Amino acid sequence: MIRLKSPSEIATMREAGRVVARTLAAVAEAARAGVSLSELDELAADLISAAGADPSFLGYRPTWASTRYPGVLCLSVNDAIVHGIPDGRVLRDGDLLSIDCGAYVEGFHADAAITVGVGDLDDRARHLSETTRLALEEGIAAVAVGGRLSDISHAVETVARGAGYGVPPNMGGHGIGTKMHEDPHLANTGRPGRGVRLREGMVLAIEPMLIESGRDRARTARDGWTVLTGDGSRAAHWEHSVAVTGDGPVILTLP
Ligand code: MF3
Ligand code: CO
Numbered sequence: 001m002i003r004l005k006s007p008s009e010i011a012t013m014r015e016a017g018r019v020v021a022r023t024l025a026a027v028a029e030a031a032r033a034g035v036s037l038s039e040l041d042e043l044a045a046d047l048i049s050a051a052g053a054d055p056s057f058l059g060y061r062p063t064w065a066s067t068r069y070p071g072v073l074c075l076s077v078n079d080a081i082v083h084g085i086p087d088g089r090v091l092r093d094g095d096l097l098s099i100d101c102g103a104y105v106e107g108f109h110a111d112a113a114i115t116v117g118v119g120d121l122d123d124r125a126r127h128l129s130e131t132t133r134l135a136l137e138e139g140i141a142a143v144a145v146g147g148r149l150s151d152i153s154h155a156v157e158t159v160a161r162g163a164g165y166g167v168p169p170n171m172g173g174h175g176i177g178t179k180m181h182e183d184p185h186l187a188n189t190g191r192p193g194r195g196v197r198l199r200e201g202m203v204l205a206i207e208p209m210l211i212e213s214g215r216d217r218a219r220t221a222r223d224g225w226t227v228l229t230g231d232g233s234r235a236a237h238w239e240h241s242v243a244v245t246g247d248g249p250v251i252l253t254l255p
Contacts, residue, residue, distance in 0.1 A: 004201030017110035017252035041086035056102030093119035112253035149195030166211030207239035
């Protein structure tokens with residue numbers, strides 16, 4: 001069931017989104033060679049709590065997981081697509097790092113992700129990340145009252161395929177509100193003009209994930225959380241929480 005949000009609920013989600021965006025920017029700034037993933041996670045915990053918000057991911061258990069999520073952030077390095085667990089791993093120059101953050105304020109969640117380079121990134125990694133960011137932008141641009149959910153999916157896939165990148169199967173975005181994952185599921189592939197009609201008050205987390213090799217293969221690591229590319233090639237991930245309004249899409253996860 002899709003739960004529509006009132007303007008005042010969307011305003012609360014905008015506050016949560018501001019906390020998420022500021023946290024992402026600070027973690028990106030701190031993501032230097034020699035820094036461990038758990039240090040970045042502690043930084044995020046401190047910033048979210050100082051802002052008077054709570055982390056959405058810590059202790060979260062979606063239906064498909066057998067354990068509660070142990071981190072504040074998802075930190076996914078190189079061939080990790082999403083849901084990488086922050087551990088003692090130390091970042092190295094040239095690593096491609098996806099930072100995914102969720103926070104809630106007064107019971108409403110916001111969820112966003114960015115991909116950054118540690119030190120200097122090679123041209124291929126930069127292109128992969130920039131293309132994934134463009135897929136997110138195009139997905140957001142496809143949001144319009146009266147349009148259909150798969151218009152967004154199609155916009156994301158068009159950018160991905162146009163650049164020859166792979167898209168992990170059965171993964172995508174989601175509704176978001178009082179729960180981090182709400183209906184509807186938002187595929188990252190598909191023909192336009194299908195699925196539910198987009199209505200004022202829907203809030204969607206749009207999150208393209210693209211694979212450098214062009215193959216649509218993914219697998220879950222032994223930790224039960226980290227989703228890796230099937231062939232060891234790298235992946236990028238960008239995400240915003242977006243409200244559907246009569247004036248068009250409103251991005252909630254901006255500073
Ligand atoms: N943006 C990620 C998603 O929607 C956040 C996952 S949080 C986790 O899947 F706790 F499930 F890892
Ligand atoms: Co999400």
